[in-house]
Amino acid sequence: MAKTKIGRNENLVLEALRDASGAPRTAYQLLETLRPEGLKAPLQVYRALKSLSERHLVHRLESLNAYLACSCTHGEGEEDGHALVFAICDGCGTVREFADPALGERVKALAAETAFTPRFAATEIHGTCADCRAG
Amino acid sequence: MAKTKIGRNENLVLEALRDASGAPRTAYQLLETLRPEGLKAPLQVYRALKSLSERHLVHRLESLNAYLACSCTHGEGEEDGHALVFAICDGCGTVREFADPALGERVKALAAETAFTPRFAATEIHGTCADCRAG
DNA sequence: TCAGTAATGTTATTACATAACGATCATGAC
DNA sequence: GTCATGATCGTTATGTAATAACATTACTGA
Ligand SMILES: [Zn+2]
Ligand SMILES: [Zn+2]
Ligand SMILES: [Zn+2]
Ligand SMILES: [Zn+2]
Numbered sequence: 186m187a188k189t190k191i192g193r194n195e196n197l198v199l200e201a202l203r204d205a206s207g208a209p210r211t212a213y214q215l216l217e218t219l220r221p222e223g224l225k226a227p228l229q230v231y232r233a234l235k236s237l238s239e240r241h242l243v244h245r246l247e248s249l250n251a252y253l254a255c256s257c258t259h260g261e262g263e264e265d266g267h268a269l270v271f272a273i274c275d276g277c278g279t280v281r282e283f284a285d286p287a288l289g290e291r292v293k294a295l296a297a298e299t300a301f302t303p304r305f306a307a308t309e310i311h312g313t314c315a316d317c318r319a320g
Numbered sequence: 321m322a323k324t325k326i327g328r329n330e331n332l333v334l335e336a337l338r339d340a341s342g343a344p345r346t347a348y349q350l351l352e353t354l355r356p357e358g359l360k361a362p363l364q365v366y367r368a369l370k371s372l373s374e375r376h377l378v379h380r381l382e383s384l385n386a387y388l389a390c391s392c393t394h395g396e397g398e399e400d401g402h403a404l405v406f407a408i409c410d411g412c413g414t415v416r417e418f419a420d421p422a423l424g425e426r427v428k429a430l431a432a433e434t435a436f437t438p439r440f441a442a443t444e445i446h447g448t449c450a451d452c453r454a455g
Numbered sequence: 456t457c458a459g460t461a462a463t464g465t466t467a468t469t470a471c472a473t474a475a476c477g478a479t480c481a482t483g484a485c
Numbered sequence: 486g487t488c489a490t491g492a493t494c495g496t497t498a499t500g501t502a503a504t505a506a507c508a509t510t511a512c513t514g515a
Contacts, residue, residue: 192493212471226496231472247382247444250471250502270427272436285430291423292405292445299416300450301407308443309382310427315435327462347502361465366503385471385502456515463510471502479494485487 191236197222198233202243202254207279209251246271246280248309257284268292269307276317326371332357333368337378337389342414344386381406381415383444392419403427404442411452 191199201218202210210218212230224230234252237243243252253271268289272281288308296303326334336353337345345353347365359365369387372378378387388406403424407416423443431438 189492194494227472228474229495232494248442270430272431272434272438274436275439281434281436283430285426288423288426288430291420291426292443295405295418295420295423296407296445296447299407300453301409301416301445301447302449302453303407303445303447304410305447306443306445307383308427308441310431310436310438310441312431312436312438312440314437318435318437324461329463362503363465363505364463367463458515459513461510461512464508466507467505469502469504471500473500474498476497477495479492481492482490484489 191240192233194224194229194233195236197224198230199237199242199254202252205254207253207256207281209246209249209253209278209280211249211251215252244269244271244282244307246273246309247307248311249273253280253282256282270310271308272310272312272314274314274317275311276313279314281314326375327368329359329364329368330371332359333365334372334377334389337387340389342388342391342416344381344384344388344413344415346384346386350387379404379406379417379442381408381444382442383446384408388415388417391417405445406443407445407447407449409449409452410446411448414449416449 197219198215201215212227212234215234216224216227216230219230234243234245238245238252242255244255245252268285270283270285270288272283274280289306292303292306295301332354333350336350347362347369350369351359351362351365354365369378369380373380373387377390379390380387403420405418405420405423407418409415424441427438427441
C-alpha cells in the first residue's frame, strides 16, 4: 500500500525543507515561507508534515519543535530499524542526521532486556559543531 | 556552586511528579494538581521544572511535552555522560528511564567521528511495554 | 540598616498543534 | 455517463505549551 500520491502541499513543504538544507524549520516558519505559494493556514502545513513524516521524507526534531528534510537512505524505502540520530548544534542551529546501526542495535538490546517492544526510536544530541567550535 | 536552595514551588512540583511514579505529567497537569497548594500560573510550574531539570531531578520528555521525576543515579550528583534513555509505552503511557553507558559511549564515538562536541543526548524509544503486550 | 540577590507572583502574549466542518477532485464500478 | 467512494484541500475556531515583561516579597550578609 503505497500511501497514495504526493500532493501539491506536500511537495511545497518538502521543497521548502530541502532548500533549508540542514536547518530545521518550524511549521509556522514554513507557513510564512509558503504564503506566496498560496498556503494560508497552519493545518495545511501540519497535514503535509504528517504525510511526509509517514513517508520518512522529513523528520520531526522533538527537542526543537521543528522539522528537517531527511538526508538518509531510509527515504522512500524500508525500515533501518527506525533508530534515528540527530546532532544538533546549539550554536548555529544546523542539524546533521545519521543512520547509525550500532546505536539501533543497542536500543533493540536494551528493549529486549526489559521485555519492551520498540516501534521507533530517536536520539537527539545537543552540542557544538566543528565550525562553531573553530569560531 | 550548589545552585542555591530548593524552593517551595520546586518541592511541590517534584513531589507531584514523584507521586505520579512513572507517569509523565505536562506542566499544565501539574498546575491543576497543585492549585490546591496555591499555584496559579503556568510560569510558576515552568520555573520549578527548569530548576529541577538543571539539578537532574526531573527530565523533560521531548516527544510528549511532558516531565518525569528522575529515577536514576545521576540525581544529585555528577554527569554520567548525560546520555539518557527513555522507553515510552504508547499503550499505557508509562515511561521507564535507563542509564545506559553503552549507548552513551556510542553517542560519544559518533560525535567524535564528525568533530561534533556533544553536551547532552537523549534517546526516546516508543513502543509497547510488557504489561500492555500481555493485555 | 540597607543594599544585593534569589524566589515568587501576575498579566499578557507568543508559539505550537489539532478539532470540526465543508468543498473539491480524482477514481473506478455500474 | 453517473454516481458512490475516498483522498485532498480549504477555513474558522480552539486547545495546548511556553515565555516575556514587570512587580513584589524574602533572605542574606556587609
Ligand atoms: Zn532520515
Ligand atoms: Zn554550529
Ligand atoms: Zn534521570
Ligand atoms: Zn504499557
